[in-house]
Amino acid sequence: MKNLLLLLFALLAFASCSKQTLKNNVAITGIDSKLRPGDNFFRYVNGKWYDSVPIPASQTGVGAYMFMNYPQRIRLQGILDSISQSRNPIGSPEQKVADFYASGMDTVRIDERTYKPIKPLLAKIETINDIPSLMNFVAGEAKMDNSSIIAFGVSPDDKNSSRNIAHTYQTGIGLPDRDYYFKSDSSTVAIQESYKKYIATLFQNTGSNAEEAKKNADLVYDIDKQLADSHKTKVELRDVQANYNKIAVTDLVKRHPNIGWADLLNNLGAQTDSLDVGQPAYYDTLNTLLQTIPINNWKIYLKANTIARYADDLSKPFVDAAFEYTKVLSGQAVQKSRGEKMASAVDNYLGEALGQLYVKKYFSEDAKKRMLILVNNVQKAYAVRIDKLEWMSDGTKQKAKEKLFAITKKIGYPDKWKDYKNVHIARDTYFENVVSAAAAGYERQLAKLGKPVDKAEWYTTPSTVTAYNNPTANEIVFPAGILQAPYFDNNVDDALNYGGIGMVIGHEITHTFDDQGAQYDKEGNLKDWWTKEDYKKFKSRIQQVIDLYSTYTVLDSLHIKGDMTVGENTADIAGIAVAYDAFKMTQQGQDTKKIGGFTADQRFFLSIAKIWRVKMKDEYLRLWINNNPHSPPVWRVNGPLMNTSPFYEAFDVKPEDKMFLPMKDRIIIW
CATH class of the missing domain: 1.10.1380.10 (Neutral endopeptidase , domain2)
Incomplete structure (x- = not known):
């Protein structure tokens, strides 16, 4: 009876996923056909781009992921340039962000004040x-x-x-x-x-x-x-x-x-x-x-x-001094433009006020609806994977699925926007504006002390290119900023979206079950819900991730810190696996038709390589290795794919290929 119910669940999941219709068939270009995909898939997909793209002098890197926040800031600057030239109602989001921005752009006044x-x-x-x-x-x-x-x-x-x-x-x-x-x-x-x-x-x-x-x-x-x-x-x-x-x-x-x-x-x-x-x-x-x-x-x-x-x-001497230190730390050659800096400052201090304007211009309700379908489908695929785990007992599986389906999903922007009424902004006092915004932020935080947690609150701004998992709320969050190409495009086929944002969704769900998240229960409490034997098996698989990634060399003799990056690496490995399973539930995932010379499975994996298409300066890469809990982008592609058997099948990866791992050495956690 139990197996019958599981089969019925899988069929229902497939049915709900397969209703998705194929979208525009976007061509994939820039592939280096001289390379074997199984030697270095990141280079196979991104090498031509990597070797030709310049890093802007004002930036430490270029491409996708966090470096998409550079064009995002230019977008935000466009919004701010426009509204700062208009008359805006006093106290409105437009007035606050416009006057804050204008005060920061007035460098003559700022420099006069030293x-x-x-x-x-x-x-x-x-x-x-x-x-x-x-x-x-x-x-x-x-x-x-x-x-x-x-x-x-x-x-x-x-x-x-x-x-x-x-x-x-x-x-x-x-x-x-x-x-x-x-x-x-x-x-x-x-x-x-x-x-x-x-x-x-x-x-x-x-x-x-x-x-x-x-x-x-x-x-x-x-x-x-x-x-x-x-x-x-x-x-x-x-x-x-x-x-x-x-x-x-x-x-x-x-x-x-x-x-x-x-x-x-x-x-x-x-x-x-x-x-x-x-x-x-x-x-x-x-x-x-x-x-x-x-x-x-x-x-x-x-x-x-x-x-x-x-x-x-x-004033400028202080800004210049800070930059000279930043230059050594990160390799950034020249300072960001004042407009880019101020767009970032407004986003930092008045992020949800600015976010309202960003969402109106750049994020559609149709995109939000399709994104929710993607999240739901990846979640369903995750449940099927949990049921198939050989190392986990039935009792722990049940609790894991309860936690999985208790996850809160936040997409695009908050349902309730933050109120900035206590932030006092004037167009000619930038420093005081910063202090007022910072003080209001503290008071907003202090007001929560001893109170029930507001489950609707967001901890990033809608325009930021990021996604996160919050274990104490058992929630996953996808701001509008990341819901754009190459991660997500409402007008492209499922292969690209499941390989793109689908991996990110799987990644964030996996944080619910990584070395840290697995210690929280479905309510977000730090509480043991495992059997001792299951948790011991889980920890042994986590150690496999640490050991494998510690062997990867990034720069000179600098290695990935496997024990520091284990949570993110675990999420990458499982994220790809579950996104692939969800993709196979779609109509395109079941199809053998090629698009632009690539099968649907190949397009899925090509999309994964494109969402981590990043080039950064050596100084910043060194800073990254020492401080960032994520592996560098090349290993967010090659590392998890080495552990993904369908990738081997899609690109005919052979034992002589550099990325080949014997089946017994491929890591499966979730």
Whole structure:
């Protein structure tokens, strides 16, 4: 009876998927037919493009994925240029984004003010004379989106996902990650020196002489390094259990007398009797350093932090100093245009106001409807795959499917837009506009403390080219920004859409069941729902992913960090597998007809290679490897396809091909 029900379910899933009609047959061009697909599929599909496309001087890379946000910002700039020339009703989304943008474009006014906007803050730092006054300043700045030595936020409780609680995290460093302070290779040393030079320049721009500025920069770097020594590594941060530490405020007061948690929380406006202290070792160290580092040194540190926080919002010398550091870190050759920067700033501070305008112009309801069909079909295919797993028991399978079908799907844009009524915008005060938007964002967050979680809230803007899985809400989110070619096109055939956005959908669903997501139940609570034996088998397969990806060389002798990227790599492997299964449920997936010389299956896999078509500078690639939890784009293609048997069949991959893995070594998790 059970098998009969499963068969009926599969047939119903097939029926619902197969109703999709074929769309326009888009030709696939640029294939390098001199290469064997099984040697390097990324190069086979993208090599000609890769070898000929220039990286714009103002960018660190070009192509799909996150680099599509560059043309997105140009689109947004077009919207902003248009509405900033119009009269807009006071308080309307159009007025706020237009005036914010116009104020940021007025570089003459910004340059005239030099660093006057932050002089009151620097003067306030000068009045600090003890630890309580230091922490009072830190709290005030935290409310303006300046974390300095305290990173505070409000979000769902990992073990009671229906309620919002207070969280704190490790912070306090200026380099991208703790490891940058402890490496001695030439590229890292160059970044260290560039960072010190940047801090010194900021001090010179605010009146220090060169000798004093260098001395201050060295002092700041030393404090940074002491704080960094307490930081968890990026791999350690993946342990969701170890990074959940809900502690009573009364206990924290005793544990950290120098931090003064009771007064700090009061100054933050946070009424709570407990905190989730993500990384307690950081706050243990901070508590000690507050006592051992002289107050005058802390004042210099806070000045550096404050100037750096606002450098891009001040006059040209500050903006230029920030860019010189960025150039060494990422390889970006020249600064982005002012219009692109301001489009990004508006999106950052007033993202859903701008998003309303973007969606009206660039995202259709028909696209949203088709996208929902794609998501539903991939979800159905995932259930079938779970039922077929040989390593998982029936009881765990049932719970996995319950979690799968409890996923909330958000597509395009929020049902309820954020209200920016507390953000005060004027066309001639860019700095104050930034501060007002940041303060309003903090107050919006603080208002959630102790309240039920708003399941309708989004954590990215509609125009951003991204997608995400939120484990505490058990939701997957696909903003309008990613719902465009090459990921999704409402006018192309299923093969391209399932190979494109279908893989992304499968990827995001898999985050529900990756090394982190698998520890949350269907309600989004950090709670064990596995049998011990099943979880042991699951972890062994996760280790296979870590081991395989750790063998991939990216740049010189630099390897992918398999243990840091395991969640994303797992999602890529399973994402392709389930997207393929969903595609085979469609009419085109069952057809043998060729389009432009390629079978439907081949078009599916060609689409996968195209959505990760990216070229980036070596400096940025090095930054990526050290900090990004995703593998570089070439391995988001070749890595998972090496583990995808239908790919071998579609392109006749042979044992002598470089991408060939014996069947016994191909990883199947979901």
